[in-house]
Amino acid sequence: MMRDDNKQADDFPAPQRAAASSPRHVGIIMDGNGRWATSRGFPRVEGHRRGVEALRRTIRIAGEYRISFVTIYAFSAENWRRPAQEVSYLLGLLRRFIRNDLAELHASGVRVRVIGSRENVPPDIISLITDAEEMTKANTNMTLVVAFNYGSRQEIADAARKLAQQAVRGEIDPAAIDPAMIGANLYAPDIPDPDLIIRTSGEQRLSNFLMWQAAYAEFVFLPIHWPDFDRAAFDTALAEFAARDRRFGALSAAPADPAPVGRAALTGS
């Protein structure tokens, strides 16, 4: 996906689902950077640095595979609790990622979106995020959603607060609040729900990532640390996804684009 030349549209046709067995949206919990590093005698931050390399690789492969949406868990709302030096390194990596990789992502037709709370985020990072979203907003080959300062509980609480404020203003009837209205007030209501969530490092939990959106996602947990994530690991996760029988609560396989109560149903996307 990220290539050396500046061409984009010609040989990157509009994204489409190759088959119902391919995920349209993949969420990734990039876990195990610290363990990868310490098991090799490196400082933890070296794991994060190598994690960014794995991320670049992954975006390229996802582009090749015509995956339309990739959401990465870059920094959780809870990650502020880590030692100041590690937090500062992670923020530095994000700054460098946007500064160094944005042009290439843009040239590859990647639209960048950032979800999460903007509270406590240094102003220069907010500017970088805003500029990256603005610069890439018309790109159509892939959407890279960066979950930064993100937590699902906060996201759902923020949506509840917005709806409560609308109710107080008399704009909506509290009795009419339903899942679709909650979905429409999340951080990125136009992005379809993830079909597949991959977590590396062997941990098997969601850790406050896309909890609402993952209601019908398939989960694949890989026993490798994030810096080791490569094409073979991606292929393993995609093959596992293709073998799953997705029924969305029904008895038979669902249509290719079910979105039963999801945000996509509201927006028609």
Ligand code: FPP
């Ligand atoms: C989990 O590993 C990973 C993170 C908390 C951060 C992930 C961030 C990156 C891969 C790089 C920064 C992102 C961008 C977009 C530049 P861990 O530290 O929790 O590992 P451990 O569980 O082994 O300690």
